[in-house]
Amino acid sequence: MRHTLSETWSGLRRNVTMTIAVVVTMWVSLSLFGIGLLSAQQVDLIKGRWYDKIEVTVFLCTAATQGSNCDAGHDATDAQREVIKKTLESNPEVASVTYETKNDVFAQFKEVYKDSSILGTMTAADMQDNFRVKLKNPEEYQGVVSATQGLPGVQKVQDLRGILEPVFAWLNLARVATVGASLLLLLAAALQIGNTIRMAAFSRRRELGIMRLVGASNWFIVLPFLLESLAAALAGAVLACGTLAALEQFVIIGKAQPAIQTVRWIGWDNIGLTVLAVVAVAVVLSTIPTLIATRRYLRV
Amino acid sequence: MITFDNVTKTYAGQTRPALRDVTVDIGKGEFVFLVGSSGSGKSTFLRLILREYKPTSGSIYVAGHDLSRLPAWRIPRLRRQVGTVFQDFRLLPGKTVSENVAFALQVIGRPAREIRQIVPQTLELVGLEDKGGRLTDELSGGEQQRVALARAFVNRPPILIADEPTGNLDPTTSVGIMKLLDRINKTGTTVIMATHDSTIVDQMRKRVIELADGELVRDQSKGVYGY
Numbered sequence: 001m002r003h004t005l006s007e008t009w010s011g012l013r014r015n016v017t018m019t020i021a022v023v024v025t026m027w028v029s030l031s032l033f034g035i036g037l038l039s040a041q042q043v044d045l046i047k048g049r050w051y052d053k054i055e056v057t058v059f060l061c062t063a064a065t066q067g068s069n070c071d072a073g074h075d076a077t078d079a080q081r082e083v084i085k086k087t088l089e090s091n092p093e094v095a096s097v098t099y100e101t102k103n104d105v106f107a108q109f110k111e112v113y114k115d116s117s118i119l120g121t122m123t124a125a126d127m128q129d130n131f132r133v134k135l136k137n138p139e140e141y142q143g144v145v146s147a148t149q150g151l152p153g154v155q156k157v158q159d160l161r162g163i164l165e166p167v168f169a170w171l172n173l174a175r176v177a178t179v180g181a182s183l184l185l186l187l188a189a190a191l192q193i194g195n196t197i198r199m200a201a202f203s204r205r206r207e208l209g210i211m212r213l214v215g216a217s218n219w220f221i222v223l224p225f226l227l228e229s230l231a232a233a234l235a236g237a238v239l240a241c242g243t244l245a246a247l248e249q250f251v252i253i254g255k256a257q258p259a260i261q262t263v264r265w266i267g268w269d270n271i272g273l274t275v276l277a278v279v280a281v282a283v284v285l286s287t288i289p290t291l292i293a294t295r296r297y298l299r300v
Numbered sequence: 301m302i303t304f305d306n307v308t309k310t311y312a313g314q315t316r317p318a319l320r321d322v323t324v325d326i327g328k329g330e331f332v333f334l335v336g337s338s339g340s341g342k343s344t345f346l347r348l349i350l351r352e353y354k355p356t357s358g359s360i361y362v363a364g365h366d367l368s369r370l371p372a373w374r375i376p377r378l379r380r381q382v383g384t385v386f387q388d389f390r391l392l393p394g395k396t397v398s399e400n401v402a403f404a405l406q407v408i409g410r411p412a413r414e415i416r417q418i419v420p421q422t423l424e425l426v427g428l429e430d431k432g433g434r435l436t437d438e439l440s441g442g443e444q445q446r447v448a449l450a451r452a453f454v455n456r457p458p459i460l461i462a463d464e465p466t467g468n469l470d471p472t473t474s475v476g477i478m479k480l481l482d483r484i485n486k487t488g489t490t491v492i493m494a495t496h497d498s499t500i501v502d503q504m505r506k507r508v509i510e511l512a513d514g515e516l517v518r519d520q521s522k523g524v525y526g527y
Contacts, residue, residue: 003406210390213350214451215380216407218373 007224011200012231018196019232025192026236029185030282031243034274036179038244041270043171046263056133056144058084059156062102064126067155076129080153087151088133093143095134102127128155186285189236193229194289201225201297208297218298226290233286234279241275301459301490302326302349307358309344317356318344320514326492328458331485333501334494335525336511342494345511346461349492350382351375363458380408383452383460383489387467389444391436391451397423398432401450408455418454426450426480442473446480453484460484462493466500474500498525 012019060081061070070076076084088097105127113119135141141159149157201208211221248271257265304324310317319341326332334342347353348360351367360367363381370378384390391400398419405415423429426446436444445465452460462481466474478500485491495501501508501524508523509516 002412206390207392210392210403211407212376213379213384213390214404214407215376215378217376220407 004220004223004227008227008231011224011228014203015196015200018199022189022193022196022229022232023236023239025185025189026233026282026285027239027243029182029189030237030240030278032178032182032185033281034240034244034278035247036175036182037274037277038247038266038270039171039175039178041273042266043168043175045266046171047168056135056141056157056159058088058131058133058148058154059158060084060129060131061153061155062125062128065128065155069150069152069154076153076155080151081129084131084148084151084153087147088131088144091144091147093135093137093140095136097134098132100130100132102129105130186281190285190289193233193286194293196232197225197229197290198293200228201294205297212298221298222291222294225294226287229286229290230283233282237279237282240278244271244274244278301328301330301363302492303359303361304345304348305359305361307348307355307360309341309348309353310356317514319348319355319511321358322511322514322516323358324509324516324519326490328490329485329488331482331491331504331506332493333504333506333508333523333525334492334511335496335501335508339513340511341514342511343463344514346463346492346494349459349461350384351378380455381457381459383455383457385445385448385452385460385462385465387464389436389441389448389468391444391447393437394435396433396435397428397439397447397450400436400447401454404451404454422450422454425453425483440473441469442476445469445473445477449477449480449484453489456487457489459490459492462491462495464495465493466495466497471499478504501525 059065060076061067062075063073066072085097085099088094102124106122106124109122109127110119133144135144141161145157145159148154208221248266248268252265256263302324303326304322307319307322308317309319322341322345334345336342344353348355348367349362351362351370354368362378365374365378367378392403395403401419401422402415405418410418420429420432423432426449428443428446428450431439431443436447439447445468448465460481465481466477469477474497481491481493482504505522505524507521508518508525510518510520
């Protein structure tokens with residue numbers, strides 16, 4: 001064991017610049033990989049929170065608004081309102097229907113924009129009566145939308161999901177791009193490790209030959225190289241995990257959480273899972289290229 | 301100890317076999333000279349004993365192992381029973397005499413405590429007892445070959461193979477090495493030595509096996525180098 005460890009250490013020292021290069025490459029690519037994993041978890045958290053709140057809002061015609069189902073200059077009539085209400089309540093996908101008057105909406109508006117100058121420019125008459133529809137399954141909004149869109153008195157049917165969908169699409173794209181870029185970098189890191197070990201084995205080929213002659217087992221011969229690449233990869237992994245932890249502490253907890261409180265942000269449990277994945281990837285990415293690179297020196 | 305049974309070896313891409321139908325039996329404790337001109341098959345013979353290659357046909361038995369049935373993972377174990385000495389010494393560069401000899405013990409996992417005892421004893425056997433701390437690059441050819449012998453012998457293997465051990469040495473130094481090999485042989489180790497050195501062969505009068513063009517042409521006890 002002592003011999004193995006001393007060989008490992010001398011191997012790492014022998015080519016310090018290459019070791020550093022491997023550590024840095026691993027650090028960057030594993031950090032990126034970790035960020036990709038964290039983004040995926042974050043998106044899931046946001047989705048989980050917001051999808052409950054997905055509502056379809058059926059806006060009714062008012063004197064001030066225009067729509068293909070509206071009588072210009074008139075509010076929706078009570079009869080029309082009844083029809084819309086019945087259509088919604090009888091729809092099997094609908095969980096609940098809540099009616100808001102212009103005044104209800106205006107009260108909310110005053111609350112949200114209380115510090116804003118817009119307040120002075122708007123009145124209750126500028127708001128729209130609406131039905132807020134909670135769905136049993138947020139994914140099944142299409143049916144409700146198409147059922148109510150053409151009804152007289154309906155100015156517009158807005159579904160929040162339609163608004164959020166593009167946001168999620170972009171978030172997913174960002175996540176895929178991050179993970180994709182990290183995979184390319186990880187591939188480069190793996191090749192770099194394979195190359196470093198191949199050069200190390202080549203420069204030690206006399207010793208390896210003598211080891212085989214004297215009857216050293218393959219395991220004894222390969223172990224120092226495995227430990228060498230593992231040490232460099234794990235050093236990079238530790239730096240990457242530190243980076244991710246710093247991200248959590250200073251960016252998420254420090255800045256994002258206080259700034260946007262309505263979103264549930266990733267926490268230390270997410271970091272923990274990601275750290276495990278990062279370490280596992282580091283181990284695999286150092287072991288396999290090393291075994292491949294040393295194969296020809298193990299042939300009896 | 302070593303048995304070759306109708307062994308033929310043709311290297312890939314060659315038409316002429318390096319060894320052709322060689323049958324020979326070497327017993328425990330024997331001292332055998334392997335002679336022949338370059339290309340006669342001496343190195344092939346020794347490499348086959350070390351299981352560096354497999355014979356194209358025929359079977360080889362070394363220290364009780366049937367080499368054709370030996371799985372790859374057991375080859376290291378076989379090699380630990382065959383000490384080797386070469387013309388170019390094959391010592392680890394940048395390491396001391398003691399470290400080189402200890403290496404053979406380290407690879408088989410002997411504890412450091414034992415190694416610290418065994419290495420000086422072996423160095424005394426080969427006459428290098430006060431050179432343990434010297435780097436091998438600083439030694440003369442004769443001394444380096446003694447280190448190689450010490451390493452080959454430190455595990456007390458049943459067989460010792462020497463491939464032209466005196467090839468790089470002057471006649472006087474060669475005699476010293478041969479005396480050492482003789483002493484090792486007297487402890488019961490089977491010694492097979494390939495050589496071009498006719499003087500040594502003629503002096504020692506041991507069993508001589510001669511190869512020519514891959515064939516065994518002479519097997520003579522108390523033999524000389526040539527007729």
